[in-house]
Amino acid sequence: MSTTVSPLAPTDVPEMPAIAGVKLATAAAGIRYKGRTDVLLAVMDKGTTVAGVFTKSKCPSAPVEWCRAKLGRGQARALVVNSGNANAFTGKTGKQSTALTAQTAAKAVGCTTADVFLASTGVIGEPLDATKFDGVLATLADTATPDHWMDAAKAIMTTDTFPKVATATVKLGKAKVTINGMAKGAGMIAPDMATMLSFVFTDAPLSSAVLQSLLKSGVEDTFNAITIDSDTSTSDTLLAFATGAAADDGAPKISRASDPRLKAFARAFQSVLADLAEQVARDGEGARKLVEVIVEGATTKNSARKIAMSIANSPLVKTAIAGEDANWGRVVMAVGKAGEPANRDKLSISFNGIRVAKSGARDPSYNEAEVSEVMKNPKIQIKVALGLGKGRDRVLTCDLTKEYVAINGDYRS
Amino acid sequence: MSTTVSPLAPTDVPEMPAIAGVKLATAAAGIRYKGRTDVLLAVMDKGTTVAGVFTKSKCPSAPVEWCRAKLGRGQARALVVNSGNANAFTGKTGKQSTALTAQTAAKAVGCTTADVFLASTGVIGEPLDATKFDGVLATLADTATPDHWMDAAKAIMTTDTFPKVATATVKLGKAKVTINGMAKGAGMIAPDMATMLSFVFTDAPLSSAVLQSLLKSGVEDTFNAITIDSDTSTSDTLLAFATGAAADDGAPKISRASDPRLKAFARAFQSVLADLAEQVARDGEGARKLVEVIVEGATTKNSARKIAMSIANSPLVKTAIAGEDANWGRVVMAVGKAGEPANRDKLSISFNGIRVAKSGARDPSYNEAEVSEVMKNPKIQIKVALGLGKGRDRVLTCDLTKEYVAINGDYRS
Numbered sequence: 165m166s167t168t169v170s171p172l173a174p175t176d177v178p179e180m181p182a183i184a185g186v187k188l189a190t191a192a193a194g195i196r197y198k199g200r201t202d203v204l205l206a207v208m209d210k211g212t213t214v215a216g217v218f219t220k221s222k223c224p225s226a227p228v229e230w231c232r233a234k235l236g237r238g239q240a241r242a243l244v245v246n247s248g249n250a251n252a253f254t255g256k257t258g259k260q261s262t263a264l265t266a267q268t269a270a271k272a273v274g275c276t277t278a279d280v281f282l283a284s285t286g287v288i289g290e291p292l293d294a295t296k297f298d299g300v301l302a303t304l305a306d307t308a309t310p311d312h313w314m315d316a317a318k319a320i321m322t323t324d325t326f327p328k329v330a331t332a333t334v335k336l337g338k339a340k341v342t343i344n345g346m347a348k349g350a351g352m353i354a355p356d357m358a359t360m361l362s363f364v365f366t367d368a369p370l371s372s373a374v375l376q377s378l379l380k381s382g383v384e385d386t387f388n389a390i391t392i393d394s395d396t397s398t399s400d401t402l403l404a405f406a407t408g409a410a411a412d413d414g415a416p417k418i419s420r421a422s423d424p425r426l427k428a429f430a431r432a433f434q435s436v437l438a439d440l441a442e443q444v445a446r447d448g449e450g451a452r453k454l455v456e457v458i459v460e461g462a463t464t465k466n467s468a469r470k471i472a473m474s475i476a477n478s479p480l481v482k483t484a485i486a487g488e489d490a491n492w493g494r495v496v497m498a499v500g501k502a503g504e505p506a507n508r509d510k511l512s513i514s515f516n517g518i519r520v521a522k523s524g525a526r527d528p529s530y531n532e533a534e535v536s537e538v539m540k541n542p543k544i545q546i547k548v549a550l551g552l553g554k555g556r557d558r559v560l561t562c563d564l565t566k567e568y569v570a571i572n573g574d575y576r577s
Numbered sequence: 578m579s580t581t582v583s584p585l586a587p588t589d590v591p592e593m594p595a596i597a598g599v600k601l602a603t604a605a606a607g608i609r610y611k612g613r614t615d616v617l618l619a620v621m622d623k624g625t626t627v628a629g630v631f632t633k634s635k636c637p638s639a640p641v642e643w644c645r646a647k648l649g650r651g652q653a654r655a656l657v658v659n660s661g662n663a664n665a666f667t668g669k670t671g672k673q674s675t676a677l678t679a680q681t682a683a684k685a686v687g688c689t690t691a692d693v694f695l696a697s698t699g700v701i702g703e704p705l706d707a708t709k710f711d712g713v714l715a716t717l718a719d720t721a722t723p724d725h726w727m728d729a730a731k732a733i734m735t736t737d738t739f740p741k742v743a744t745a746t747v748k749l750g751k752a753k754v755t756i757n758g759m760a761k762g763a764g765m766i767a768p769d770m771a772t773m774l775s776f777v778f779t780d781a782p783l784s785s786a787v788l789q790s791l792l793k794s795g796v797e798d799t800f801n802a803i804t805i806d807s808d809t810s811t812s813d814t815l816l817a818f819a820t821g822a823a824a825d826d827g828a829p830k831i832s833r834a835s836d837p838r839l840k841a842f843a844r845a846f847q848s849v850l851a852d853l854a855e856q857v858a859r860d861g862e863g864a865r866k867l868v869e870v871i872v873e874g875a876t877t878k879n880s881a882r883k884i885a886m887s888i889a890n891s892p893l894v895k896t897a898i899a900g901e902d903a904n905w906g907r908v909v910m911a912v913g914k915a916g917e918p919a920n921r922d923k924l925s926i927s928f929n930g931i932r933v934a935k936s937g938a939r940d941p942s943y944n945e946a947e948v949s950e951v952m953k954n955p956k957i958q959i960k961v962a963l964g965l966g967k968g969r970d971r972v973l974t975c976d977l978t979k980e981y982v983a984i985n986g987d988y989r990s
Contacts, residue, residue, distance in 0.1 A: 222912065222921070498639070525702075
């Protein structure tokens with residue numbers, strides 16, 4: 165947790181409403197940090213459904229394996245999240261830690277261990293001492309209340325400089341339902357199914373299959389479309405919980421993803437994911453610029469995504485943005501190395517709406533002073549038009565600064 | 578060209594012998610830099626054969642396209658290399674520049690334009706004014722001499738901090754033949770077929786097909802096995818020239834790659850490529866550590882290469898090395914994200930021979946002080962044993978420092 169808040173932090177932080185059926189509490193369990201909270205317990209009412217997407221890493225963390233194994237039942241009563249230690253690459257000890265944490269939580273909440281979901285973030289490769297949760301989780305279960313959303317988002321931070329929350333309210337049938345989300349993540353961000361850690365809660369009565377379908381389609385253009393440093397985490401976890409409490413207000417129970425009554429909800433759900441994902445990009449380690457890369461005219465959307473990611477992950481493009489340099493040559497390089505169909509002589513490139521390159525060469529109307537001026541903006545949009553087809557995609561990233569190197573050159577030590 | 582030489586620069590710089598049939602000269606043509614040479618002319622005797630490998634970028638530079646088109650004839654009389662401007666993403670102007678440069682060189686040397694090979698390095702996207710070579714190339718052709726190898730290597734530098742040369746002498750039949758090479762490159766280095774610019778010359782009488790075969794097999798574990806920043810250049814070019822002059826000393830003419838008399842030469846040729854490639858990694862922009870990544874126990878060599886590259890390109894691994902932190906958790910992350918077969922619980926990881934992780938967890942004998950001590954070494958070897966099969970590979974990279982960001986945050990401006 166840095167003392168300097170990212171200059172890209174949202175200025176408009178929402179009031180987080182309560183979600184009927186969800187209670188939260190945080191504590192300082194002394195996992196790694198001193199003088200700050202590092203454990204979050206969310207307690208959900210009986211009947212809560214759950215869905216999740218996780219890292220595609222071949223070396224996933226113990227909590228990721230725990231959640232995957234429990235997800236099939238589609239039910240949840242508790243979520244325990246700790247920061248300071250990722251419980252990843254911890255062998256048998258890691259597995260024992262997850263089991264012990266779940267037992268402690270199940271006892272505190274009064275449920276079975278299979279109803280407990282876990283996530284951990286922080287250092288990789290150090291054993292996590294789960295006995296530190298002894299007593300702590302019981303106290304949290306007793307004191308949990310429906311507010312505390314901001315405290316919850318703070319307890320799960322690592323190198324984040326601000327807590328990330330988002331909320332939306334939408335009609336489901338004739339009832340008003342609420343969606344609350346939180347996320348953490350600032351480095352090791354190149355999600356492949358989900359980003360570091362994010363948790364979304366709703367009181368809508370959705371089956372776990374519907375929730376899973378919403379997550380799967382929602383994540384593609386939100387968390388999967390951001391990258392900070394191309395490094396996919398061992399611990400990426402996005403869990404969604406639906407308490408169903410809004411059924412008491414007349415919200416219809418939805419058990420099919422194709423139900424037309426779900427449309428507005430699906431849009432709102434997606435907007436919460438998009439908001440959280442953008443906040444993660446805005447808190448990229450050392451970031452001073454939010455970078456939106458738009459690729460259009462590709463042969464397919466998938467091809468556009470690969471080219472956009474090649475640009476967004478290029479250290480040379482990212483350092484140029486940090487230097488406020490509209491270096492389209494490096495964008496050309498990144499398009500060229502992506503390995504996707506591209507024709508140099510049809511390529512056009514714009515920075516913040518000013519076209520700098522056209523048909524494979526510098527734009528004849530190029531004006532250095534004009535471009536330099538827009539590069540001072542904290543938000544930079546790089547738009548690449550390939551001129552080949554109708555494939556279009558958008559990804560978010562940030563610049564690469566000396567602070568990124570400083571943060572990561574002495575994080576563990 | 579930096580004023581501070583990389584601390585990883587070789588201390589032992591070889592005396593470069595003459596190669597019969599090759600003359601070199603350099604000049605300051607004022608392409609971009611002030612007060613330094615920026616153009617190299619190599620003049621080769623009649624009968625010189627040529628082979629080349631180039632970037633796989635979909636947006637190659639104009640000189641790369643020129644060389645590809647001329648390579649089929651297998652003959653060369655002149656090589657013109659300039660620094661300061663890459664003549665890449667320059668549209669029709671770029672094509673005209675290569676044609677004009679080749680005409681000027683052909684006239685100066687007394688050959689056809691098809692015998693002229695070109696390479697350019699420097700800024701992308703700016704037109705290259707080839708009229709600057711007028712007169713300059715004629716003077717160079719008149720003054721070219723068999724020495725000047727170090728001057729040649731200096732003229733082609735951009736952000737390099739030291740000139741890169743290598744030489745080997747080997748028997749071909751009963752004759753002594755020589756191989757001289759030079760290379761440049763410090764950023765935008767993740768070669769895919771060849772690195773930025775490298776030129777190798779020999780007096781051995783080899784057909785262009787033999788030379789091409791030597792290049793193709795030689796490049797795989799040398800230039801293709803280094804990465805500085807994962808950014809593949811638009812201009813990567815590796816050309817080899819064989820004058821055949823050693824035939825006068827009795828060297829046999831080799832026209833088949835399978836000729837057993839070629840064995841010792843092939844080894845020496847490969848060693849020159851390996852030497853030059855390592856020097857490029859040693860001059861990585863801002864580098865303070867040379868990093869050798871060895872992956873063994875993979876299912877195949879190709880799988881080992883992908884995992885090694887995932888580690889070598891990870892910003893988090895590279896910043897950890899810069900911070901002298903044996904952060905094996907980030908190595909696990911990079912193994913996991915590679916998408917290749919890996920079993921977390923069989924993974925072992927060593928830094929400079931000290932095993933820090935074993936069977937998917939911290940090594941029981943782990944000693945922080947001991948590991949911290951070896952991380953101070955300017956050369957760091959990361960060895961990952963996957964325990965799955967016999968696939969093994971090795972790649973070279975460097976650490977990621979604040980200086981990399983500084984160099985690339987204001988290179989163009």
